[in-house]
Amino acid sequence: MLTPVTDADGAPFWQYAARGELRVQTCADCAEPRFPPRPCCPHCQSFASEWRLMSGRARVWSYVVPHPPLLPDYAARAPYNVVVVELADAPRIRLVGNVVSHAGAALDSVAPERIRIGARVQAVFADGMPQWVLERA
Template sequence: MLRPQVDADGAPFWAYAARGELRVQACADCGEPRFPPRPCCPHCHSFAHEWRPTDGRGRVWSYVVAHPPLLPDYAAHAPYNVILVELSDAPRVRLVGNLVTGPGAPLGSFPRERLDRLRIGARVQAVFDGSGLPRWVLERP
C-alpha cells in the first residue's frame, strides 16, 4: 500500500491522525484554516500557525470509483472509491480519502451494491484505522 510522503509542514497532520485526531493547520493571525499545510498563510502572509481540531464531519464534494488497470498495490482492492471531502467546520479545506463501512474497515469495504449512496453532498464522518490514514463513513448508512 502506498504511504504518504511526510514533509516538515505536514508532519503534525500525520502525527495527529496516527492518534485518531483530525486537525488542520490554521493561521494564528487571521484564523484561516489551510490544507495542505504550508509555512505561509495564503490570505495574510503570516508565518504563524496552529493545529486546530475539527469535528471530523464533512460532505462529499467529489468522488470517483477506480477500476483496473491500476497501480499493482491497489489492483486487488478494485473497484474502490476515492472521495474528496469538504470539512463542515473548515469549508475551504478539502481532504482526499476513501468511504469505508466503519472504523478499521479496509479499502474497498464499501459494497458495490451500495455505491448509489455515494453521491455529491452526502454527509460523512472521519474514522481512523490504526494506520494513521483518515477514512470516511456515511453519517446515515
C-alpha cells in the same frame, strides 16, 4: 497501502491523525485554515500557525470509482471509491480519502453505488490514516 510522504509543514497533520485527531493548520493571526500545510498564510502572509481540532464531519464534494488497470496492490480491490470531502468546520478545506464501512475496513467495503455527492460523512482513523464513514440518516 500507500504511506504518506511527510515534510516539516505537514508532519503534525500525520502525528495528530496517528492519535485519531483530525486537525488542520490554521493561521494564528487571521484564523484562516489552510490545507495542504505550508509555512506562510496565503491570506495575510503570516508565518504564525496552529493546528485546530476539527469535528471530523464532512460531506462528499466529489468522487471517482477506479477500475483496473491500476497499481498492482490496488487492482484486486477494485472497484473502490476515492472521495474528496469538504470539512464542515472549514468548508474551503478539502481532503482526499476513501469511504469505508468502519475504521480499518477494506477500500471496497462500501458499494460504489452508495456514494453520492453531498453525502454526509464522519472521519475515522486506521493506522494513522483518515478514512470516512457514511453518517446514518
